[in-house]
Amino acid sequence: MRLFRTSSTSPEERPEPKTPRALPARNLSDAAYLRRYFKTLLALSLLGLVLVLPYTWWWLYESGDVAVERAVEAQAEGEFALFGSGVSQDFVDYKLRLYAAVKPDITAVGSSRVMQFRAAYFRKPFLNMGGVAGNLAVLRSTLDAMLRIHKPQAVILGLDFWWFMPQWEARPFEEVPPTSGSYNYGFESLKKPWSWLLDGKLSPAESAAPLLSPFGHGFRAGRYGIMAQQTDDGFGPDGSWYYTADITGQKRPFDYQFSDTLSQVRHGIKAFYRAKPGQTGPSEEHLDAFAEIYCRLKARGIQTFVFIAPLSERVLTAMREHERDYPHLFALRDALLARGIDVLDCTDPRAFASDDCEFIDGFHGGEVTYARILRAMADRWPALLSYVNMERLNAAIRDWQGHALVPDERLTSLPETDFMHFGCSKRQP
Numbered sequence: 001m002r003l004f005r006t007s008s009t010s011p012e013e014r015p016e017p018k019t020p021r022a023l024p025a026r027n028l029s030d031a032a033y034l035r036r037y038f039k040t041l042l043a044l045s046l047l048g049l050v051l052v053l054p055y056t057w058w059w060l061y062e063s064g065d066v067a068v069e070r071a072v073e074a075q076a077e078g079e080f081a082l083f084g085s086g087v088s089q090d091f092v093d094y095k096l097r098l099y100a101a102v103k104p105d106i107t108a109v110g111s112s113r114v115m116q117f118r119a120a121y122f123r124k125p126f127l128n129m130g131g132v133a134g135n136l137a138v139l140r141s142t143l144d145a146m147l148r149i150h151k152p153q154a155v156i157l158g159l160d161f162w163w164f165m166p167q168w169e170a171r172p173f174e175e176v177p178p179t180s181g182s183y184n185y186g187f188e189s190l191k192k193p194w195s196w197l198l199d200g201k202l203s204p205a206e207s208a209a210p211l212l213s214p215f216g217h218g219f220r221a222g223r224y225g226i227m228a229q230q231t232d233d234g235f236g237p238d239g240s241w242y243y244t245a246d247i248t249g250q251k252r253p254f255d256y257q258f259s260d261t262l263s264q265v266r267h268g269i270k271a272f273y274r275a276k277p278g279q280t281g282p283s284e285e286h287l288d289a290f291a292e293i294y295c296r297l298k299a300r301g302i303q304t305f306v307f308i309a310p311l312s313e314r315v316l317t318a319m320r321e322h323e324r325d326y327p328h329l330f331a332l333r334d335a336l337l338a339r340g341i342d343v344l345d346c347t348d349p350r351a352f353a354s355d356d357c358e359f360i361d362g363f364h365g366g367e368v369t370y371a372r373i374l375r376a377m378a379d380r381w382p383a384l385l386s387y388v389n390m391e392r393l394n395a396a397i398r399d400w401q402g403h404a405l406v407p408d409e410r411l412t413s414l415p416e417t418d419f420m421h422f423g424c425s426k427r428q429p
Helices: 031-061 068-076 092-102 136-149 187-199 209-215 225-231 256-267 284-299 313-321 332-338 369-382 383-388 390-399
Strands: 104-112 127-131 154-159 303-308 343-345 359-361
Touching: 031 127, 031 187, 092 127, 092 136, 104 136, 127 284, 136 284, 154 284, 256 313, 256 359, 284 303, 284 332, 303 369, 313 390, 332 343, 343 369, 343 383, 369 390
Parallel strands: 104 127, 104 154, 154 303, 303 343
Antiparallel strands: none
């Protein structure tokens, strides 16, 4: 029995053993590898430019984040449109365009702390130019820019107490241009939608909104900018700002229970810098700078009404515990009066029957707070009565006391909540 099978092929017939084929080199040279890598990277980059850039441009256009001209046109024509861009928070150029379109008889000018005056409480054309000035030098340059466009009959000036200290602004007489926003299709703007998506501020559906428009799931009409699109936050046709997301409880307020503002007071930082040793009042140079601005308006025949913007009760109480650290606030009214500037001091909201339930945060009063301020100003200066709709003003204060927002169906159907959880009573519209 054979244990192994033998081949019947003779040695002459057996095939020659095959020589293995030469395999390609497994490793490219370093130079060749880098060339291939960068060619691939370039191809992908070009593909990104071809596909991603046009889509991003389209997305920004459809969302309205850079649509200053379209927003202004809609607002000036009387449409209740909101402009709430996430691209830039420096909106002086937007406000100046709106100012040129409206050419108001009366305007309110200052920082974000005057942005709650609404046109609904005025008889004559009104525009809120709040948010255009963060210090005295910019206030002057912005007013000059406004007057080159149009001279109003009257101006309401809201003052921030921190404007009157050198720690906030070293040179109040410095000539500076008005600030300018970045509402364009530049690199920084084109990055925004993708960074928002990565940060979770934008949902995939919102990123695809331009593609979903034919199916009724695109961006909303009358809302320009992602904040306006998402939560109805933004500037209304009168230039006033709507804090809709906070007030209706769509998101947790940044300054929840005024904790951030109270921290600034406690540590003496940001707007709540403490006075330097030996400082007994507002800076003389800064008082002179504001007096020059005030006299410039009066010399042009413009009725000028000045008030010191309010603080919440909790924040004011915390500051009074360190009153000697804030002479630039507590001595500001008398210092202005000494320079012949008639001013209404609205620092304490209790003086005009407001309270913390009507505040957006620790140092921004809401719409009802500013309705109360406007009524107090009209009581103080009868010349304002020809501009103010006292009947509507009184009705808003009576019906919506304790609220930060007077309901408006054009804005949102969501009711105001006790968004700070202060135990405030909020009624349904």
